[in-house]
Amino acid sequence: MEDKVVEIIEKHRKDDAKLLAILHDVQDEFGYIPEDAIKVIARELKMKKGEIYDTASFYSFFRFKPEGQHEVLVCDCIVCHIKGAEDIIKRLEEEFKVTMGETTKDGKYTFKMVKGLGHCEKSPVMMVDGKLYGNLTPERAVEILRRCEQ
Ligand code: FES
Structure with a gap:
């Protein structure tokens, strides 16, 4: 059983890492994470938008509004x-x-x-x-x- 649980944890860990990498790249590209980008990510990763916001808002370096000059x-x-x-x-x-x-x-x-x-x-x-x-x-x-x- 332990092996299976570890396998499950590993699977989710990789998914989170993938999501975070995507969010980082989107923010690097646009300067923040636009609402439309969240929609695309949700569609492509088959996730709910709320799940993505929950993960992203845990990290203070993600921004959801454009920054000033x-x-x-x-x-x-x-x-x-x-x-x-x-x-x-x-x-x-x-x-x-x-x-x-x-x-x-x-x-x-x-x-x-x-x-x-x-x-x-x-x-x-x-x-x-x-x-x-x-x-x-x-x-x-x-x-x-x-x-x-x-
Ligand atoms: S209180 Fe130390 S820099 Fe403002």
């Missing part, structure tokens, strides 16, 4: 929070008409709130496309992002 990570961990991250977040949300976790309507920025960027000595901080900006004020944060548009 610029990724903006705003730290709201303890030190940044004490030094004014909340005001920065509020100002950015007002200025760009989004809430953290969303992409602006023009597709320019995706805002994400994160817990720690490892540069507490420069807090409050944000990271734009991998570049760190520290000692921020709400006005300076907006200014930095407006400069990205030029």
Whole structure:
């Protein structure tokens, strides 16, 4: 019996690996996993769309919406929070008409709130496309992002 159970586990393990590889490739191709792609995958693998979403949403690196041109990570961990991250977040949300976790309507920025960027000595901080900006004020944060548009 044990051999049979192991065989069954192996079979499913391979299927999950196959599904994950497909999802990775789709995301690499389109930048995210579109709803239409999920439909095609479900049809081809004879799975339910819900099963695919369940598997994919377990992994935080899969995205189901397109990302903006610029990724903006705003730290709201303890030190940044004490030094004014909340005001920065509020100002950015007002200025760009989004809430953290969303992409602006023009597709320019995706805002994400994160817990720690490892540069507490420069807090409050944000990271734009991998570049760190520290000692921020709400006005300076907006200014930095407006400069990205030029
Ligand atoms: S708390 Fe924000 S970088 Fe450390």
